[in-house]
Amino acid sequence: MTEIPEHLRKRAEAAKAKAQGAAGGGDAPAGDAPAAASGDEKIPSHLLDRGTAAGDQPAPAAGGPAAPTGGSGPDGHNQRLLTVVKSGSIQDTKATPQDKVHVWPHLLLAEFLAALAVTLFTLLFSIFVNAPLLELADFNKTPNPSKAPWYFLGLQELLTMFHPMVAGVTIPGIGLFVLILAPYIDKNPSKRPEDRKFAISLMTVHLMFWAVLVMIGSFFRGPGFNFIFPWNSGLFFEL
Amino acid sequence: MADEKKPAGQALQEQLGQLTDQVQGSQAWSSIFRPGSIFRKGYNDSPRNRSYVIMNSVLYHLHPVKVKRHAVKVSYTLCLGGLSFFLFILLTVTGIFLMFFYRPTAAQAWDDIQTLQTAVGFGLLVRNMHRWAAHLMVLSVFLHMARVFYHGAYKPPREFNWVIGVMLLQFTLLLSFTGYLLPWDQLALWAVTVGTNMMGFTPVFGEQVRFVLLGGVEIGTDTLLRWYTLHVLMLPFVVVIFMAIHFWRVRKDGGISGPL
Structure with missing residues (x-):
């Protein structure tokens, strides 16, 4: 996998031979860094590269005495401290782990x-x-009243009050535009209801406005789209 | 187990076990189910298997392995978004059934519906379901929007997903409205007449808008074909794309909002 630098390999071989010679070394601390010191291809390459880059200058001086004769490390290994990584610097530990x-x-x-x-x-x-299926469509017989689907009855209701361009285009257009832009208009960062009284009231008024119009258009409009009470004149409503 | 007493039963069980191993070891089986899929080795309840259920199935496109604990509370979402999606699927299934029996021309449409209701097995039932599910979907999408607003769930980083959502609400209304014309009965014709007259008042190019929508100066068989194509193909296509973005953004913006 990785190409081990010559001097490191030699040092490792020497250390291995020495360890085999004196097999009874202390084994407790050997577990600390088995991968780093064993000399197989277990050292991550980026660590190796960093190690050689850092060790280029001092290697002849420090490595010379350490490799063949040192013998001071546990189990005959010689270890060099490459760097100290504090836990906070690479591990992003959150203070409050999320409950999932x-x-x-x-x-x-x-x-x-x-x-x-x-x-x-x-x-x-x-x-x-x-589901309703009335008689075949007939252009000569206009039902009275003619009603749009229920979700458009609010608009139809507005038509009785305003000019068609205002009722059919301007008011719903502005309503929709404001609705789309709501997150960009509402700069309040809080999501708690007690901090959003204005936004919540406004939306409730808006929703109620349409709900009431739809209700009136659905149930309180009879022939000629005149105002009626359904309990007096019956229901003029098809889904 | 009662089988352990009977040697015949035991033999059968062994054979079944061998057969299971054979099937699960076959190339076909392992090509269908991904490594780690619960269908490879069976399921017993463990945290690892709970993760695998999602990770090794197509559900991983929709759901992460884990969600915030409050996100699974039904009282928070009321399932409204998910149910809107489910109703869309239900409408697609029932709608495909209806398409087999329907021709979008003024001469045939109403008769086809009549025949569907009287002479086709489950025809009436499926048409009813399609209609009621459509009304229900308009309602659930609307309530979903209200729920999201009252939770302040449109606030950063979810502003854009709110915009997509409002678009989806409009597409839902359009889907429902285009479907309204298709039975070609008095209700359909005059409801659509009222609706399209309103659109004719669009400033500057109102007449053109109306002409494009109707495929002519007044409602007729061209309108029917146009709205049919919009209803069964174009709008669902657009909605699916917007839904894909909507669901993707839900996850990218850190799952659903809250807790409050």
């Missing part, structure tokens, strides 16, 4: 059950309630 759970089963099970519930609800509802 496995997606399986905790999340997937909930998702599966929710999907099952919705499927069952749709199925049962579809068994008992039929």
Whole structure:
């Protein structure tokens, strides 16, 4: 894998031979750095490179006496301190580890059950309630009232109050534009409800505005799109 | 085990075991299931296997191995985003079924629906499901948006995902609206007439917008073909792309927001 520099290999071989000669050395500290000192190709190459770069100048002076004759290290090994890495500098230890759970089963099970519930609800509802299919489309017979799909009934309701361009384009256009830009308008960094009273009130008013309009358009508008009470005049609403 | 008393049962069990080993050791099996998949060696509940369920299945595209503990609380999300996605799948499945029996022309559309409801097995049921699921999806997407707003989940770093989400809401409405015309009954025709008249009031190029949408100056068989193509192909295609970005950003922005 990596090419071991000549002087290191020689030193390691010498050390190995010496260790075999005196097999009974102390074995307790040998476990500390077996990979670094054993001389096999277990030293990470980048460490080796750094070691040789740093050791180029002092190597003849320091390595000369150390390699063949030293014998001072445990188990006959000679070790050199390359660098000291403090734990904080490369390990990014967070002060508060996040409390996490496995997606399986905790999340997937909930998702599966929710999907099952919705499927069952749709199925049962579809068994008992039929989707409307009125008579064939006829351009000569305008139903009274003519209503848009329920989610557009708020717009249709606005049409009774404003010029069509204001009701159909300007107001929903501005509403949508502001909605899209909400995260760029709302600079408040807090997510806690008690810090966001204004944003929450504004959104609630906005949602209620449309909800009320849709309700009125759906249930309180009869023939001629005139205002009616459904409990007096009946329901003019198809889904 | 009761089988251990009976030698015949034991032999059968051994044979079954051998067969299982053979199947699980075959090249075909190991080419289908990734190393570490629970289908290679069976599943027993351990933290490692819990991770493998996600890591070695296609679900890894959607979910990380672990999420924040509060993120699995149903009371936080009410499952609304996931259910919107699920309803989209349900609508795709039921919609494909409906496509087999439907021709988008003014002369045939209504008759096809009528035939579907009376002469096709489960035709009425599937059409009902498609319709109700569509209304439900509009509702769930809308509620999902409200939920996200009230949790302040659109705040940095999730601003752009909010923008994508509002787009998805509009595409959902458009999908529902284009589907509204297809039965070609009185409800469809006049609801769409009201809707497209509104769009005709777009300033400057209102007439052109209306012309493009209707494929002519008034609603007709060209409109039906146009809206059918939008409904079954173009809008779903766009929605799938936006959903992919939406889900990807959920994970890239650090999972779902909160806790408050």
